[in-house]
Amino acid sequence: MSMSGTETVGGRKRARPGKIVAAVLRFLVVVVTTYLGLLAVTFFIGRVIPIDPVLAVLGDRAPTHVVERTREAMGLNLPLYQQFFIYVRQALTGEFGVSVLTTNPVMTDIRRVFPATMELATLGTLIGALIGVPLGVLAAVKRGSIADQIVRVIGLVGYSVPIFWLALLSLLVFYARLKWVAYPGRIDIVFEYTFTPITGFYLLDSLWQRQWDVFFDVFRHIILPAALLGYFSLAYISRMTRSFMLNELQQEYIVAARAKGLSETRIIWGHALRNAAVPLVTVIALSYAGLLEGSVLTETVFAWPGLGLYITNSLQNADMNAVLGGTIVIGSVFIGINLLSDLLYRTLDPRTRQR
Amino acid sequence: MSTITETRPMTRREWLLSDRPQSRTQARLGRAYMTWQRFAANRLAVLGLIILLALVFVAAFADFLAPHSPYLGDLANARLLPPGSPGYLLGTDDLGRDILSRLIHGSRLTLAVVLLVAIIAAPIGLIVGAVAGYAGGWVDAVLMRITDIFLAFPKLVLALAFVAALGPGIENAVIAIAITSWPPYARIARAETLTVRNSDYIAAVQLMGASPIRIVFRHVMPMCMSSLIVRVTLDMAGIILTAAGLGFLGLGAQPPLPEWGAMIASGRRFILDQWWVATMPGIAILIVSLGFNLLGDGLRDALDPRESGQ
Numbered sequence: 001m002s003m004s005g006t007e008t009v010g011g012r013k014r015a016r017p018g019k020i021v022a023a024v025l026r027f028l029v030v031v032v033t034t035y036l037g038l039l040a041v042t043f044f045i046g047r048v049i050p051i052d053p054v055l056a057v058l059g060d061r062a063p064t065h066v067v068e069r070t071r072e073a074m075g076l077n078l079p080l081y082q083q084f085f086i087y088v089r090q091a092l093t094g095e096f097g098v099s100v101l102t103t104n105p106v107m108t109d110i111r112r113v114f115p116a117t118m119e120l121a122t123l124g125t126l127i128g129a130l131i132g133v134p135l136g137v138l139a140a141v142k143r144g145s146i147a148d149q150i151v152r153v154i155g156l157v158g159y160s161v162p163i164f165w166l167a168l169l170s171l172l173v174f175y176a177r178l179k180w181v182a183y184p185g186r187i188d189i190v191f192e193y194t195f196t197p198i199t200g201f202y203l204l205d206s207l208w209q210r211q212w213d214v215f216f217d218v219f220r221h222i223i224l225p226a227a228l229l230g231y232f233s234l235a236y237i238s239r240m241t242r243s244f245m246l247n248e249l250q251q252e253y254i255v256a257a258r259a260k261g262l263s264e265t266r267i268i269w270g271h272a273l274r275n276a277a278v279p280l281v282t283v284i285a286l287s288y289a290g291l292l293e294g295s296v297l298t299e300t301v302f303a304w305p306g307l308g309l310y311i312t313n314s315l316q317n318a319d320m321n322a323v324l325g326g327t328i329v330i331g332s333v334f335i336g337i338n339l340l341s342d343l344l345y346r347t348l349d350p351r352t353r354q355r
Numbered sequence: 356m357s358t359i360t361e362t363r364p365m366t367r368r369e370w371l372l373s374d375r376p377q378s379r380t381q382a383r384l385g386r387a388y389m390t391w392q393r394f395a396a397n398r399l400a401v402l403g404l405i406i407l408l409a410l411v412f413v414a415a416f417a418d419f420l421a422p423h424s425p426y427l428g429d430l431a432n433a434r435l436l437p438p439g440s441p442g443y444l445l446g447t448d449d450l451g452r453d454i455l456s457r458l459i460h461g462s463r464l465t466l467a468v469v470l471l472v473a474i475i476a477a478p479i480g481l482i483v484g485a486v487a488g489y490a491g492g493w494v495d496a497v498l499m500r501i502t503d504i505f506l507a508f509p510k511l512v513l514a515l516a517f518v519a520a521l522g523p524g525i526e527n528a529v530i531a532i533a534i535t536s537w538p539p540y541a542r543i544a545r546a547e548t549l550t551v552r553n554s555d556y557i558a559a560v561q562l563m564g565a566s567p568i569r570i571v572f573r574h575v576m577p578m579c580m581s582s583l584i585v586r587v588t589l590d591m592a593g594i595i596l597t598a599a600g601l602g603f604l605g606l607g608a609q610p611p612l613p614e615w616g617a618m619i620a621s622g623r624r625f626i627l628d629q630w631w632v633a634t635m636p637g638i639a640i641l642i643v644s645l646g647f648n649l650l651g652d653g654l655r656d657a658l659d660p661r662e663s664g665q
Contacts, residue, residue, distance in 0.1 A: 030500075030503070033500055033504060034503070034504050034507050037501070037504035037505070037507075037508075038504075038508065041508070041513065042516065045516050045517060045519075045520045046520065049517075049520040049521060156645065156648055156649070157641070157645070159592060159644075159648055160592050160596075160641055160644040160645040160647075160648050161637075161640075161641050161644075162596050162599050162600065162603075162616070162619070162637055162640050162641070162644075163596075163600075164600060164603050164619065165599075165619050165633070165634075165636075165637030165640065165641075166637075168619070168623060168626050168633055168637075169630075169633075169634065169637070171626070172626050172627065172630055176626075176627050289509070292509070293509040293510070293511050293512055294511070296511060296512060296515065297511075297600050297603065297604070300603075300604065301623075311512070311515065312515075312604055315515065315519050315604065315606065316604075316605065318519075320519065320520070323515070323516055323519050324516060326512075327512050327513065327515070327516045330509055330512050331508060331509055331512065331513070334507070334508070334509040334512075335507045335508070338507050339507075
């Protein structure tokens with residue numbers, strides 16, 4: 001969250017062009033330095049921490065001339081800053097090297113697995129927002145009531161529970177005992193060869209192709225992990241909604257609306273929530289980014305063939321190219337969403353439009 | 356004024372709440388008393404405190420409390436016993452080890468991880484934030500840019516990558532978590548520093564010729580402490596969850612150690628038939644991180660009345 005908290009409330013109506021240029025430049029500096037920072041850290045992890053990166057690639061039994069050739073091929077004879085320069089150039093073109101585990105270029109692998117993670121995180125955020133926002137509004141309106149306490153406890157548990165543990169337990173209950181959902185994985189083996197995905201979002205693809213049995217099967221696979229991720233974003237979203245709504249409900253325009261004789265429903269949903277909507281968009285975007293990250297642990301438990309599982313599988317096989325490539329991709333998306341939501345917040349909320 | 360105190364001896368409460376403390380100690384104790392009262396009025400916060408005191412107690416006396424060895428099991432007679440079996444309250448795992456004893460000893464690891472991360476990350480954040488806030492100018496700009504860059508990273512994934520490079524183990528897990536968790540502290544310390552930077556007492560110390568280093572360490576940093584403590588407490592739950600997640604993936608504490616996350620991972624194979632092996636450590640994690648969250652919320656309300664409205 002990089003909300004530079006220096007914006008002044010109010011400010012002049014019209015900005016001079018110079019100010020806009022300065023603001024755009026400042027934003028560009030933020031974008032560039034943040035991404036460079038991410039690359040610097042992954043560079044540090046991949047190239048500086050291992051005592052000998054060649055050893056990490058070849059193992060300790062490789063003959064000397066192979067070691068020498070690989071060292072040169074990896075550019076390890078160059079000074080560190082040149083290595084970093086090359087590293088950045090490669091990362092910008094999506095060149096993360098070859099995965100030892102799958103023998104594919106890492107980027108090819110990531111392109112294959114990323115839609116699965118996106119689909120899961122999107123559905124999770126949808127669930128979290130659709131339930132979390134109303135819960136937060138309810139808690140704020142009925143402040144101090146039983147309903148408020150319940151929403152608070154739901155949120156607190158969401159903040160405190162280990163996600164992988166809850167995932168295991170939910171598998172035990174909903175799959176093994178109740179048989180409500182399908183086994184871990186994304187799609188039944190039966191459909192794996194008859195169904196050709198287009199976008200990689202199986203739910204949409206099967207709907208589009210009107211393959212109802214596939215759609216139903218995919219739904220039975222995705223609903224449990226998505227509901228779990230949804231619960232975590234719900235915990236965050238409901239808490240923030242409550243706090244934003246409490247803030248709005250104290251404002252004078254609410255009193256004015258009440259004095260005008262507007263119905264309570266109209267005041268809450270039409271006036272207060274509307275004003276709370278701008279920071280809420282930011283919160284929902286951030287929770288989406290959080291779910292992309294949270295998918296690492298969830299996907300492992302649900303054998304969900306996404307980026308998270310790819311990273312953990314590579315970790316267990318010491319496949320550093322794949323790990324760092326995955327880290328950069330998740331990090332880039334995460335940072336991108338962060339920056340976008342920041343930008344959105346500033347452009348949507350008239351109070352923060354000018355510095 | 357003093358006549359009143361002479362005619363009727365003050366109760367301890369009156370002494371604490373006196374408008375005119377006679378000494379610095381009295382003033383401090385009075386303030387602490389008021390903070391405690393605000394805190395104690397919040398029943399959930401007290402519950403959190405009790406949970407954590409219990410955790411510390413269990414960790415300190417693990418050797419006396421644990422009925423069995425956390426490492427040596429009874430493979431012949433006590434493999435995968437369900438909870439409630441005679442002598443094994445929470446059951447046993449696949450190596451016949453008593454789960455309760457492992458949980459009790461695991462509390463030490465949890466506490467150690469949390470404390471170590473706090474000890475490493477909080478001072479880094481405090482120094483970065485206080486120096487940035489006090490120095491201002493380009494020092495501030497550079498330090499805060501670095502902070503924001505780290506703040507924008509996905510913490511868990513980055514911690515994973517760090518541990519992958521450093522090698523699995525609980526020490527490396529601590530380092531990885533600490534590296535990713537200092538930025539919020541720097542932001543808080545900077546915000547607090549900015550509020551005190553131009554106050555009269557700082558001007559007074561400056562006039563007395565104190566060096567910037569002395570001012571930052573002796574006069575600015577103490578003012579940041581209360582917000583920092585609240586934030587660290589609130590973060591502890593997240594630290595526990597991250598450490599457990601690393602343990603679950605096999606990157607944190609290594610097998611014989613009774614780390615709770617790793618225990619869940621080892622129970623995963625038996626989840627369908629011997630559910631308790633994975634369930635019990637999860638409950639322990641849940642209770643402890645709930646305790647930290649409750650305590651953190653309570654501390655925030657008690658120490659920082661400005662934000663407690665919501």
